[in-house]
Amino acid sequence: MDKIQQVIKDEEKYILGTYVRPPIVLDHGRGCYLYDTGGKRYLDMVSGIAVNALGYGDKNLIRAIARQSEKLIHCSNLYYTAPHVELAKQLVTSSFADKVFFCNSGAEAVEGAMKIARRWAQKNTGGERAGFVAFTGSFHGRTFGALALTDRKKYRMPFEPLVPGARFARFGDAGDAEAKIGVDTCAVIVEPVQGEGGVNQADTQFLHDLADVCRRRDVLLIFDEVQCGLGRTGKLFAYEHSGVKPDLLTLAKPLAGGLPMGAVLVNEKAASAIEKGDHATTFGGGLVVSAAAIEVFRKLKKKSFLKAVQARGEYLLQRLEELAGQFPSLIVAIRGLGLLAGVELTVDAGPLVGSFRERGVLVCVAGPRVIRAVPPLVISNEQIDFFINVFTKVLGEAEQDGGQET
Ligand SMILES: Cc1ncc(COP(=O)(O)O)c(C=O)c1O
Numbered sequence: 064m065d066k067i068q069q070v071i072k073d074e075e076k077y078i079l080g081t082y083v084r085p086p087i088v089l090d091h092g093r094g095c096y097l098y099d100t101g102g103k104r105y106l107d108m109v110s111g112i113a114v115n116a117l118g119y120g121d122k123n124l125i126r127a128i129a130r131q132s133e134k135l136i137h138c139s140n141l142y143y144t145a146p147h148v149e150l151a152k153q154l155v156t157s158s159f160a161d162k163v164f165f166c167n168s169g170a171e172a173v174e175g176a177m178k179i180a181r182r183w184a185q186k187n188t189g190g191e192r193a194g195f196v197a198f199t200g201s202f203h204g205r206t207f208g209a210l211a212l213t214d215r216k217k218y219r220m221p222f223e224p225l226v227p228g229a230r231f232a233r234f235g236d237a238g239d240a241e242a243k244i245g246v247d248t249c250a251v252i253v254e255p256v257q258g259e260g261g262v263n264q265a266d267t268q269f270l271h272d273l274a275d276v277c278r279r280r281d282v283l284l285i286f287d288e289v290q291c292g293l294g295r296t297g298k299l300f301a302y303e304h305s306g307v308k309p310d311l312l313t314l315a316k317p318l319a320g321g322l323p324m325g326a327v328l329v330n331e332k333a334a335s336a337i338e339k340g341d342h343a344t345t346f347g348g349g350l351v352v353s354a355a356a357i358e359v360f361r362k363l364k365k366k367s368f369l370k371a372v373q374a375r376g377e378y379l380l381q382r383l384e385e386l387a388g389q390f391p392s393l394i395v396a397i398r399g400l401g402l403l404a405g406v407e408l409t410v411d412a413g414p415l416v417g418s419f420r421e422r423g424v425l426v427c428v429a430g431p432r433v434i435r436a437v438p439p440l441v442i443s444n445e446q447i448d449f450f451i452n453v454f455t456k457v458l459g460e461a462e463q464d465g466g467q468e469t
Contacts, residue, residue, distance in 0.1 A: 170204025
């Protein structure tokens, strides 16, 4: 048995079977490429699901991690340490926020935001306000609270009852959100660009109207930017596209360059409700992840970096539009902002992922019929061209196979 087969066999034996994986074993990465154990190279249009913003092998990031690892890796939140304070200062001075809470993942950031919102409501609005309004197509994570706000039956149903009090309004419909806000609601949560739900950008007017509704009804507004934040859309934060500022904002994925880190950005209004001991996590804001995040953030926030993301994002969308013109029977719509792109197909997207991979490109899906491209933010136009060439071949093959399903 070769090494690949051995890893796959051992995984089946020892790892809980929650993931479906293709039959390759990834070994190392450089720039925007990943290499498997057989040495085959893949252009990475997934980047660890919108995580590896700087690609692979960024020297400064590696040095920052190594330097901090030599000094001190962990000492808990019982003591003062400097790196997370420096990171928080940078996040606050670059955003709407006044305070930051650090945690370890996107779902944990959402849980944190939910707890802060409940605490705020408890202290400021009286009565029992514990519920949330989320939106159709939303994805906020797999823990009980985040899952309660996630509009995906398949993920929710096997684990019910979830955290009670969640209602779903139509994405893009502030009037429906207002109708769903009850006397028991403490906050509304929305992704400025839905990622997992199929790459759907929230309309600017919708976000303005939603903020207005939240103000009038005295509930907090939470933006989940776990996937669309931190440069992915060509702005440092996705909310900057609309100019609408939330009360709380969740971050994770690219924050620490591939190390696990999440954050909740909080304005003074919401932060003032929190007392010592209200929330905690052992690893949150640890020294190594914070040192990594400082380095990632130093790069991401540069105007020149964000401008380049915008330019490459526009190029990607333009090339995808050309592809849509070439395959009208297979492509329903091109959606996206910056380097978060979705291609909605008339056929199931899942089976095409393998055809991309065989031709040396990794892509992922966002729902059943959407191919999603979330490459490292340092991708070049030539690499985008390669992706489009492979996409053309994959769709050509699908067309020959009798493609159209709807
Ligand atoms: C918008 C959004 N929120 C939350 C999450 C959950 O993040 P994590 O997988 O780090 O828990 C995701 C993950 O895809 C996400 O896209």
